Amino acid sequence: MIIPTNTLFLLKRLSKAIKNLGNKKRTTIKDIANVLDISPAAVSKALHGDSRISAKTIEAVKEVAKKLNYQPNHLASALRKGKSNLVGVIVPKTNSNFFSSVIQNIEEILNKEGYNIIITQSNESFKKECNNIDALLFTQVDGIIASMANETIDLDYYEKIKSYGIPLILFDRGENNLNVDYIGIDDYQSSHLIIEHLVGQGCKRIAHIGGFKHTRIYNNRIRGYVDAIKKHNLPLDDELLFESSLTIEDGREKMNQLLALKNRPDAVYVAGDYAALGALQVLKENRINIPKDIALVGFGNEPFTSMVSPTISSINQHSGEIGRQAALTFLERVKMTPVKQTLNKIILNAELIVRDSSNINWNL
């Protein structure tokens, strides 16, 4: 056992302090200070490796800290420093591969910089989202990284975050009007990718089951769809374009409506994988040949797209990269004092992953 100090006196204090460990509270810098007979301030500095504290003292402090199992009280230092080193993350749901992967990457980057993250889910409910924001602000987070619920139109609560003077970073489901950082893929361009691909497969009447127009990303996908269709001089028919909640059930519903048309489409581009899955089920139930009769493309590259039969073509949103960029953007913003927010978009190129559901060379 190496005791950093040689006086019997200090040794006695140490063992007394160790004895007290059992009954009492947690060890504080004061306890360490008492053992070594120096001031708490010196202990604090020693623990932070302050250059004005002698190497000998630093070592002694660290030794005693370890012996007494000292754990810094984060609340105290956060209060004093005005920084909690916590970052709030709000997502519509965690049980989606996209969001779970984004979170994982945010966490990885931020942990390295000493931040911890608080994950909350809105379950696509505006009210829950507001509660989450309040809870995070209440917890004194140093910033918030969020993707909005589908329902969210009123931006007051996001303005509230801004008014706190902490960085707000949006990803995937964002909103220009807030004038904050945004990270996402190029939804407009993604639609083009999909339409090009379907045209290449020989499709001539392409439907789109889109998300709600009021959500920017879905609106962009719809705009992309419309423009790409026009570009290829394909029929742009009102009955081929739907707004949907993009759940499995609604995917089924909209697909049924498409099948009920006199003039059926020969391809369907669905703006979400879950709805695409619903559409797939309906197609199979109706014994429709996929992709020969109707080709299908989803969006999001959820793992199940490669599990179902036929496998579903989809758009890879680079969730990992989105998470990374969101975290890095936060780190940049938080360095500024005072925090300045400006509209700053990072748009990644998406990638179309062609699978059986839209590959005419399959299942001939």
Place this chain on the structure above:
Amino acid sequence: MIIPTNTLFLLKRLSKAIKNLGNKKRTTIKDIANVLDISPAAVSKALHGDSRISAKTIEAVKEVAKKLNYQPNHLASALRKGKSNLVGVIVPKTNSNFFSSVIQNIEEILNKEGYNIIITQSNESFKKECNNIDALLFTQVDGIIASMANETIDLDYYEKIKSYGIPLILFDRGENNLNVDYIGIDDYQSSHLIIEHLVGQGCKRIAHIGGFKHTRIYNNRIRGYVDAIKKHNLPLDDELLFESSLTIEDGREKMNQLLALKNRPDAVYVAGDYAALGALQVLKENRINIPKDIALVGFGNEPFTSMVSPTISSINQHSGEIGRQAALTFLERVKMTPVKQTLNKIILNAELIVRDSSNINWNL
């Protein structure tokens, strides 16, 4: 505009304070105290509705608080009260329906009681789990609700939680030796349910792709399998029993091994849905009739089990109820001072959901 006080003097102070809102820091109880010319202590009490503060003062304080957009500093009160009102949740992954649903229910209950939760994921990595525990303890959480990573054998870090004197609640993946609360389903009994069902379908040679034995729940499923097989006097063959990581890939691998047997099984019970999916893929690739030639049952009732074709029979683990019970158990424990931990198991009955993959009346 209703001003709770009638003196011009106070009115002036209020408008001055409101003016200061822009440039300065956040509003504190001190600011409110200054406006009303009372002590910060009185403000604090007023905000908490202390009976020793007059109704008039309480109203005035609340009015000014609203006007100055006062938001309590959680760090300060947490420091003072020695309670952060934060609960840490550790799960192996969030992108599983089971865990995501458990979390949702924990959150719902705890939010009502004024707690917020910090969700962390271990990604089935022991190291990550240790980091998470450290991060949560560092954040001064008031308790931890966790489900262990598959890798976790060394329990030192969990002992560390206990040594902090905060409640530790385990669910699903637990460990008796820690002597803490545990909430889960009856895994042993679930295996019986499955075997009974398969026997009822006429299966006579039932294989089990199980999880790792060192994880209690998987061990229980294996024991249940073995005992149920014995009970029905079916062949209990070493080559029919595997330990697996239960990923899709490993499910594929183990299924391939089963197909390579001279004496193939006529049913496979897989201890996890993802591995069951892998097994399903292999069966389909080998044009094996499901369930006539080989029946299949999974575990966990992940949503995709009802999406794939054929749909996969599985065990519903009552994730919602597990989350609720975990939260309620925490609330009970945290009330005790000092917190007492004892081995206390809440075991829920699981439910077998029979789908096409093990229903002989289907696909004849």
Place this chain on the structure above:
DNA sequence: ACAACTTGCTTAATCGTTTAAGCAGTTGTG
């Protein structure tokens, strides 16, 4: 030899809230 640094600490204030203790003034009780 004396100013000017440097070293290695201490002192005391501070972050924002809570709370035990206490103090006037009022009301109630026997």
Place this chain on the structure above:
DNA sequence: CACAACTGCTTAAACGATTAAGCAAGTTGT
């Protein structure tokens, strides 16, 4: 009328860590 109890506040300490300011002793430069 005296004493108790209540009302409505104030004072001051505390939670644990950080940090600006300062001080004493030693070191360096001229």
